[in-house]
Amino acid sequence: MDKILRIDMGAQGGPKMTTEPVGEYLGLGGRATTSLIVNKEVHPLAHPLGAENKLVISPGMLSGSTGAMTGRLSVGCKSPLTGTIKESNAGGQAAQVLARLGYAAIILEGKPEGDELYKIFINKDGVKISVDNSLKLLDNYPLVEKLRGEYGDKPAYVTIGSAGERQLLAASIACTDPELRPTRHCGRGGVGAVMGSKKVKAIILDDSGLKHRTPVNPEKYRDANRKFVEGLRKHPVTGEGLPAYGTNVLTNVLNEAGGYPTYNFKTGVFPNGAKISGEAQAELEVKRGGSATHGCHRGCVIQCSGIFNDAEGNYVTKQPEYETVWSHGGNCGIDDLDVIARLDYMDDNIGVDTIEMGATIGVAMDAGLAEFGDGAAAIRLVEEVAKGTPLGRILGCGAEITGKVFGVEKVPVVKGQAIPAYDPRPIQGIGVTYATSTQGADHTAGYAIATNILKVGGDVDPLKTEGQVALSRDLQIATAAIDSTGMCLFIAFAIMDQPETFQALLDMLNAFYGTNLTGDDVVALGKKVLSAERDFNKRAGFTAQHDRLPRFFYTDPIAPHNQTFSVSDEEMDQVFNW
Amino acid sequence: MRVTVKLFATFRNNRFEIEDRECPEGTMVGEIVDGLGISRHELGIILVNSRHVSVEHALSEGDTLALFPLVGGG
Numbered sequence: 001m002d003k004i005l006r007i008d009m010g011a012q013g014g015p016k017m018t019t020e021p022v023g024e025y026l027g028l029g030g031r032a033t034t035s036l037i038v039n040k041e042v043h044p045l046a047h048p049l050g051a052e053n054k055l056v057i058s059p060g061m062l063s064g065s066t067g068a069m070t071g072r073l074s075v076g077c078k079s080p081l082t083g084t085i086k087e088s089n090a091g092g093q094a095a096q097v098l099a100r101l102g103y104a105a106i107i108l109e110g111k112p113e114g115d116e117l118y119k120i121f122i123n124k125d126g127v128k129i130s131v132d133n134s135l136k137l138l139d140n141y142p143l144v145e146k147l148r149g150e151y152g153d154k155p156a157y158v159t160i161g162s163a164g165e166r167q168l169l170a171a172s173i174a175c176t177d178p179e180l181r182p183t184r185h186c187g188r189g190g191v192g193a194v195m196g197s198k199k200v201k202a203i204i205l206d207d208s209g210l211k212h213r214t215p216v217n218p219e220k221y222r223d224a225n226r227k228f229v230e231g232l233r234k235h236p237v238t239g240e241g242l243p244a245y246g247t248n249v250l251t252n253v254l255n256e257a258g259g260y261p262t263y264n265f266k267t268g269v270f271p272n273g274a275k276i277s278g279e280a281q282a283e284l285e286v287k288r289g290g291s292a293t294h295g296c297h298r299g300c301v302i303q304c305s306g307i308f309n310d311a312e313g314n315y316v317t318k319q320p321e322y323e324t325v326w327s328h329g330g331n332c333g334i335d336d337l338d339v340i341a342r343l344d345y346m347d348d349n350i351g352v353d354t355i356e357m358g359a360t361i362g363v364a365m366d367a368g369l370a371e372f373g374d375g376a377a378a379i380r381l382v383e384e385v386a387k388g389t390p391l392g393r394i395l396g397c398g399a400e401i402t403g404k405v406f407g408v409e410k411v412p413v414v415k416g417q418a419i420p421a422y423d424p425r426p427i428q429g430i431g432v433t434y435a436t437s438t439q440g441a442d443h444t445a446g447y448a449i450a451t452n453i454l455k456v457g458g459d460v461d462p463l464k465t466e467g468q469v470a471l472s473r474d475l476q477i478a479t480a481a482i483d484s485t486g487m488c489l490f491i492a493f494a495i496m497d498q499p500e501t502f503q504a505l506l507d508m509l510n511a512f513y514g515t516n517l518t519g520d521d522v523v524a525l526g527k528k529v530l531s532a533e534r535d536f537n538k539r540a541g542f543t544a545q546h547d548r549l550p551r552f553f554y555t556d557p558i559a560p561h562n563q564t565f566s567v568s569d570e571e572m573d574q575v576f577n578w
Numbered sequence: 579m580r581v582t583v584k585l586f587a588t589f590r591n592n593r594f595e596i597e598d599r600e601c602p603e604g605t606m607v608g609e610i611v612d613g614l615g616i617s618r619h620e621l622g623i624i625l626v627n628s629r630h631v632s633v634e635h636a637l638s639e640g641d642t643l644a645l646f647p648l649v650g651g652g
Contacts, residue, residue, distance in 0.1 A: 235648075236620075237648055250650075257623075269628075444652060490650070490652075
């Protein structure tokens with residue numbers, strides 16, 4: 001990863017590429033690379049879909065190595081959904097392949113005039129950019145199928161569906177999994193719309209003839225990786241719960257704890273939650289000949305995903321994640337796993353964020369476009385998005401836009417991005433993260449659920465405000481660092497509880513780069529990333545008043561705990577005061 | 579008194595999902611856990627009526643006790 005590929009999509013006479021040394025980004029990766037580049041190079045007041053915005057694609061620090069769990073790909077830009085800086089990451093094969101190709105980042109900049117649609121092919125021999133208008137408005141599954149006909153089964157495919165081409169604000173960027181299904185999405189913040197604005201339909205990454213990246217100290221790296229894997233295997237969450245049930249094991253947890261946002265955030269318990277739980281989902285998947293255990297990239301030892309088949313045993317989609325099952329399920333009053341799986345497939349195919357799409361359907365149901373619980377109507381609404389009808393374009397632009405167009409008062413968003421599957425009133429800690437994250441509402445930015453609800457990595461009372469600001473601060477710092485390593489965030493469950501597993505991660509980084517990083521250096525990296533993101537957002541016009549939840553979380557208590565969100569504004573403003 | 583016990587994830591293996599049971603006044607959560615053959619160090623989340631409690635918590639008539647191993651996601 002010693003070079004950066006920069007492509008000016010708007011250059012006179014067609015896209016112009018240059019390769020430059022990695023320079024100041026040497027030894028960085030993932031979110032650190034994307035956020036530092038965006039903060040340095042993108043005008044904070046740029047229109048997100050204009051020539052001044054840039055799409056930065058970066059593999060993690062350890063991606064492309066033999067290390068376990070190193071397959072996260074970060075995509076950064078100014079978000080068209082939030083107006084803030086954005087880093088959205090996904091699993092799949094792309095990060096490993098891009099890293100082996102030697103690129104620390106691909107930067108797409110400028111904006112072509114005209115209607116030509118481009119694809120970019122990268123292999124060990126170089127980069128080829130070509131026009132391919134036959135791909136226009138293809139959705140992700142047929143798109144990848146068509147590209148496989150030309151490029152074969154070896155590459156990793158990074159693509160946008162019709163939503164990205166239409167520059168819808170919920171549009172995602174899809175990455176293929178080991179079986180070449182476009183199921184792993186950089187979902188949040190409309191990054192697919194930015195790729196669409198650059199007229200890039202697909203990036204095809206082929207590492208044929210290339211080996212794993214070599215650590216500075218291969219033996220130490222191998223040893224550290226072995227200890228790291230042992231740590232993941234022995235922790236109950238990463239070694240047992242996630243492989244067996246996937247992330248959807250959380251449906252029953254959040255429902256029992258009264259923190260499961262139901263009917264567009266009107267109550268904290270979904271009466272039919274058990275029907276769409278991880279336990280029920282895993283049983284159904286196995287019964288139908290699918291699988292409850294599947295990795296999104298080679299080298300994953302947690303295997304939190306799965307394969308969801310229909311009643312006839314035909315593939316429908318990958319195992320829908322907890323947040324997807326929530327957004328399209330309980331949030332919309334839908335208790336049918338087949339409907340939820342169908343919606344998950346549609347979202348992946350069109351290329352939209354499942355959290356934003358489900359939250360939007362919830363808002364649309366509040367507006368009276370459909371009844372809560374009506375699965376067929378939910379499918380019809382998402383079909384509108386696929387067709388690109390005026391209604392579909394509104395829905396595909398997310399919960400905030402939909403709420404405004406249809407006059408809905410209570411719209412669960414922060415900085416324009418939908419709040420996911422954990423209500424901040426009975427879980428105060430996650431509310432601090434939603435409100436203050438540099439990304440808009442994002443549970444992964446500082447996953448306070450772990451300590452508030454799951455009692456992993458500590459114990460903070462979810463119903464009280466004490467300790468939540470410090471907790472969110474620490475988690476946001478740690479997450480910004482982990483998102484830079486290329487490691488899947490789920491390693492956090494093991495490294496928070498097991499000091500020797502955290503040490504193994506440090507040993508991996510040090511063996512790979514020949515450094516002597518300590519825990520303090522990791523904290524410093526996280527702060528550096530967050531500081532860059534905060535700097536961008538400040539210059540883009542964001543103030544402390546944007547670091548708040550929508551008012552109804554402060555005014556409307558929710559059953560069963562009958563609480564409102566009550567962390568004071570003064571406390572919230574201390575999150576980044578380190 | 580009557581309490582409802584709900585088990586989740588691996589705790590269901592060779593046990594049950596939900597059961598109403600009769601138990602003496604003042605029964606502690608830990609006693610129910612022990613009676614189910616669940617070792618206390620396997621416990622991740624203990625909820626009584628949607629609130630986190632410890633194994634020392636004394637149950638009351640009509641309570642719903644939910645037991646989870648350590649789980650995670652997101």
